Amino acid sequence: MEMTAKKILVVDDEYSFCKFMKEYLTRLGYAVTISMNGEQALDLIGMEKPDIMTLDMRMPGLNGYDILERLRKENSTLKVIVISAIDTPEMEEHLTRFGAHAVLRKPMDLEEMAQTIKRLLE
Amino acid sequence: MKNGLSSADIKKRLTFLVAGTLFLALAAIGITNWHLYRLALRQEGVILTYLAKSHAQTIESFARHEKEDARLLGQPYTIDDALMSYREIVSSFGSFGDTGSFAVVRREGDSIRWLIRHRNKPQGFPEKIPFDTVGEEEPIKLALKGKSGTIAGEDYRGVPVLAAYEPIPSLDVAVVVKLDLAEIEAPFIQHGIESFLVTLILVLGGGLVYLRVVTPMMPRLMAREETLRSILENASEGIITIDAAANILYANNAVERMFDYPAKALSGKPFSMLMSECAFSIPSMEEAMECTMLRRNGTRFPVIISGRPWAEGTRRAFTLIVQDISERKEADDLLRASEEKYRGLAENAIAGVIQSTLGGKMLYANNALLEMFEYGSLDELIPTAPPMWKNQEDRIKMIEALKSSGRANFEAEMLTKTGKTITVLYSAVIADDTISAMIVDMTERAKAEEALRKSREDFKRILENSPVPMALTDEEQRILLLNGKFIETFGYDLADIPTVEEWWPRAYPDPSYREEVKTLWNRRVEAVMRTGEAFVPMETVVVRKDGNRRNITFDFSFFGNRGLTVFHDITGRKAMEDELVKSREKLANAQELAHVGNWDMDLLTGKGTWSDESFRIFGFEPGAFEPTFDKFISLIHPEDRKKIEDYFPDILSGKLRKAEFDMRITRPDGQERFIHDKLEVITGNDGKPVKIAGANFDITERKLHEQKLEIANHDLTAALEQVRQTQAILMRSEKLASVGTLAAGVAHEILNPLNIIGTICQIMLMDERRGKIHDNLREIMLQVQRTAKITNNLRMFAREKKMDISAVDLHKLFDHTAGLLEHDLNLDNIFIDRRFDPDAPLIMADADQLAQVILTLLNNAHDVLQPRRGGKITAATKAVRDGIEFSLHDDGPGIPEDVLDRIFDPFFTTKEPGKGTGLGLSIALNIIEHHGGTINVKSREGEGTCLTIFLPKDPPRNQAKEVDKPELRKS
Known part of the structure; x- marks a missing residue:
């Protein structure tokens, strides 16, 4: 276990969601930053250098795809967990091809989220 | 205002200035000198008096001491000796000034004798002078007369001197001390001259320098002043100077023009006469302000006015700059108006x-x-x-x-x-x-275009499936479409005849016939285009690809710029008609050979004659009976009798001269025949009808053909009805699709809040250990998952699911799918009876989607049979043309008639709340239709329900191709 807490950036345009995600992940011992739009998220990635980002796909302005594309162009090593309302394996496969390291479906299972973060941090 | 100075003027003034300055300077020097001289004189007087007195007292006391010494020593004493001693003492120290002198004199008779005389520069002094030669007012005389004092005047030599005189009465001598006035005056005269010269040089030099420096600058200064004045005068802005009492000191040309006053008319007038209602206080005016001012003719106009105070000595004044902005105002107003107009236009525009x-x-x-x-x-x-x-x-x-x-x-x-x-x-x-x-x-x-595209597709589908041959052409005579029936009828496909030009030589190889058909065709199409009337159908003989000939009529109509040609294969009918023609020919021959069934009848007697042929037509041996009117009527079919009888009143009255009609007769052997009858009334000399002559034709064969045609026509109508129904199905599936789109949109929006609820719920569950709240939270979580499942089902509608086509063995698929459920079914005492057709073909389909359909049907059957404590499900397949038929029958209670119509509607369910979403069959229908198949339901209450699915061997090409990409932006 490292001394400094791992940093997680939560990106979702729903404030409530961000708030509860922060509460949950903070309890798990992570340092959580939230962003409610894509532009800000990109700034925060540059400044905070998070270890993991959870990303909503549908957002006004820059959406999840825009962000994934930007990260891919910049050869970013940031681990991305996409939280989406998708419901087909095809979509999941598609998102993975787009650069998502993990895909969680809405409504989300927090236990699954915790496991996924743990796995990606290893 | 012009007060400019010429350079000559300047020199003149300058001379005056120099002279004046000089005079004043000299006067000042003179007066000063004079006063100083008087002061010096007085000082010298005091000194001289002091000297005279001190000498006199010294001499007196010296003499007294000498006298006392002499008396003590016993030596003789004379005053002269004493004086001589004193002279020796005095002569040892110098006198004062150049001309200063000290003398002691004594009157000796008529003369004056000098006892001591002392001065710096030795001068020739007389020993004595006669007393009378000395003027009364001369110091020496005054002293000898016993007077003391000072005096400025001429001495005995006639030289002006300043002298002090003092008598020493005890010794009978007098002391005189004097100084030449010339010596006192000399420094003052020298100083006066020096001052005069210095002042002269300074003043003259100053004047010269002034001339040198100022003169060349003058023209430039004047030119600049002139320029400034001109600028001021001709400035486009009005410039007004006013004093503290708000009276106009100066106004430039622009002001006069602006306010319409003649030149210089404003100077001295109160500024208020230019003002309208505008209220501004000048001292407080720091920023430019807009106000209205008044012209001489009383009109008002807008200006911008700005002011700046300035002071000249104690005089305070203001410079005001006035700018006429009427034109700008007008332009502004115009601009505002046009802007408003534009705004108005934009406000009311239909477009955003x-x-x-x-x-x-x-x-x-x-x-x-x-x-x-x-x-x-x-x-x-x-x-x-x-x-x-x-x-x-x-x-x-x-x-x-x-x-x-x-x-x-x-x-x-x-x-x-x-x-x-x-x-x-x-x-x-x-x-x-x-x-x-x-x-x-x-x-x-966009929606309308979509609808149009759909309806075009429908049209195309109708065309393709039409039971009559059809061809669609465009305005450039290209053939766009040949339907299946066309290809079946003629053997040609689009590759054979891509254009109408290529159709002609193949369908009509004989050049002259082809020309004939083509000309007629062109003329008729032209007529349609010109008059808009319906095309007159044409009948031609077309050569098929295999060389056979077909009798074809074709009809043509325009659909916008497309032409639709509909062909009718009348080869069969044509053959019949040819037959008829032949039989008519025969009849004609028969008539010639008296084989026509002709007859006549006397109207008076009702009796007549029939030809042999007539008897045969009616099924009798010639001459079998005596032909009468009543006998004739009795042979006619009862239903046609009245029609014939109705002719007679008109025949008898002479109204009807000729008639032609069809009728049915019944032959003695019961055979029914169709007869065509033609009759003509023969009149007597009086013009009254006396006889009818007529001919019979047996048209039974023709009638039969006509009936066959009618049946064919009926079939055609039925086919049309089929097409109409297909269209209705298409419409229904479209309705489903749109409901699906809506549902999917809503579903997606539901998932977001659901996600938040779920997240909160899970966090709360982490805090709550056991107890009621914990249980409730778990229940909420279950409901969230249930809602998510329903919403995902809803989305099945919108998504044109990628069809993963492969060869599917429906029997295996059924066994596999039913295997998932069969155990549960058996527990509920429900058993599946399989009746599979071993000849059933493999079909190209999406196995997963078909499995879903099978699952839905089995689940429905399960739900229906479960409350009845068991039952039987029969699954059957059957190979049919182009595909496979799969049916699932349950021996449940059946579906009430009013429900039957709605079972495919989305959200329709008969299950208890929470058990079904009402989407199962809708989705099943959707899937089957995407495979190009159909579902039919047959159900009777109490007899169970049977769903029959038809699936083609190959799904429609456009569906199979439709491998849609996931909607990127909608995730």
Whole structure:
């Protein structure tokens, strides 16, 4: 276990969601930053250098795809967990091809989220 | 105002100035010198008096001492000796000045004798002079007369001197001390001359320098002054100077022009006469202000006025700058009016108008735009600047277009306030970094286009499946489509005859016949185009690809710029008609050979004659009976009798001269025949009808053909009805699709809040250990999962699911799928009876989707049979032409008639709440239709329900191809 807490950036345009995600992940011992739009998220990635980002796909302005594309162009090593309302394996496969390291479906299972973060941090 | 100085004037004035200055300087020097001289004189007087007195007292005391010494020593004493001693003492120290002298004199008789005389420069002194020669007022005489004092006057020599005199009465001598006045005056005279010279040089030099420096600057200064004055005079702005009492000191030409006053007329007038209602206080005026002023003729006009105070000594004044802005005002008003007009235009435009900056700041939007984007007011839109572009690429595209060409014009998808996507035509221009855009909502048009496309597809499908041969051509005579029936009838396909030009030589190889058909065709098509009347059908003999000939009539009509040709294969009918013609020929021959069944009848007796042929037609041996009217009527079919009898009143009255009719007769052997009868009335000399003559034709064969034709016609109508029904099905599936789209949209929106509820619930569950709240939270979590499942089901509608086509063995698929359920079914005492057709073919289909259909049907059957404590499900397949038929029968209670119509409707369910979504069969129908198949339901209450699915061996090509990409933006 490292001394400094791992940093997680939560990106979702729903404030409530961000708030509860922060509460949950903070309890798990992570340092959580939230962003409610894509532009800000990109700034925060540059400044905070998070270890993991959870990303909503549908957002006004820059959406999840825009962000994934930007990260891919910049050869970013940031681990991305996409939280989406998708419901087909095809979509999941598609998102993975787009650069998502993990895909969680809405409504989300927090236990699954915790496991996924743990796995990606290893 | 002109007070300029010439250079000559300046010199003159300068001379005066120099002279004046000089005079004053000299006067000052003179007076000063005079006073100083008088002062010096007085000082010298005091000194001389002091000297005289001190000498006198010294001499007196010296003499007394000498006398006392002599008496003590016993030596003789004379005053002269004493004086001599004193002279020796005195002579040892110098006298004062050049001309200063000290003398002691004594009167000796008539003369004056000098006892001591002392001065710096030895002078020839007389020993004595006669007393009378000395003037009464001369110091020496005054002293000898016993007087003391000072005096300025001539001495005995006639030289002006300053002298002090003092008598020493005890010794009978007098002391005189004097100084030449010339010596006292000398320094003052020298100083006066020096001062005069210095002053002269300074004043003259100053004047010279002034002339040297100032003269060359003068013209330049004057020119500058002149320029400034000219600028002031001719400035376009009005410039007014007023004093503290607000009287006009100066007004330039522009002011006079502006206020319409003659030149110089304003000077000295009160400034208030130029003012209208404008109220401003000059001292407080620091910034320019706009107000109205008054012309001489009383008209008012707007100005901008600004002021600046200045002071000259104690005089305070203000300079005001007045700018006439009437023209600018007018221009402003015009601009405002035109802006308002533009605003008005924009306000009321049907299209949306919006203005924003390049940076995305909203400036303006009209009502149509607000309505289009569902905003209540500008305040709702402008400060928030919400994202309106669905795809940011579109916005970037727009800005790039504006930057490169100054305008942008394209179709795009935009978002309304509620997040609704609308398709718009976006056209914009840019000026001064302001983007003005017109937005036209194309959503309706896009929908209409979609509907049109669908209806075209329907049309095409109808055309393709039509039971009559059809061909679709465009205006350039290209053949666009040949339906299956056409290819079946003629053997030609599109590759054989891509254009109408290539159709002619193949269908009509004989050149002269071809020309004939072509000419007739062209003429008739032209007639349709020219008059808009219906095409007159043509009958031709067409040569098939295999060389056989077919009798074909064709009909033609326009669909917009397309031409639709419908062919009728009448080869069979043609053959019949030819037969008829032949039999008519035979009849004609028969008539010639008296084989026509002719007859006549006397109207008076009702008796007549029949030819042998007539008897045969009626089924009798010739001459079998005596032909009468009554006998004739009795042979006619009872239903046709009245029709024939009705002719007779008119025949008897002479109204009817000729008649032709069909009728049925019944032969003695019971055979029914169709007879065509022709009759003519023969009149007597009086013109009254006396006889009828007629002919019979047996037309039974023809009638039979006609009936066959009628049946064919009926079939055709039935086929048409089939087409109509297909169309109805298409419409229904479209309705399902649109319900699905709606449902999917809603579903997606539901998932987000659901996700938040689920997240909160899980966090709370972490805190709650056991107990009621824990249980409740778990229940909420279950409900969230249930809702999510329903919403995902809903989305099955919208998604044109990628069909994963492969060869499917329906029997295996059924066994596999039923295997998932069979155990449960058996537990409920329900058993599946399989009746599979071993000849059933493999079909090309999406196995997963078909499995879902099977699952749905089995589940439904299970739900129906479960309450009845068991039952039987029969699954059967059957090989049919082009595909397979699969049916599932349950021996349940059956479906009531009123429910039967609705079982495929989305959300329709008979199951208890929470058990079914009402989507199972809708989705099943959707899947089957995508495979190009059909579902039929047969159900009777109490007898169970049977669903029959037909699946083609190959799904329609367009469906199979439709491997749609996942909707990227909708995730």
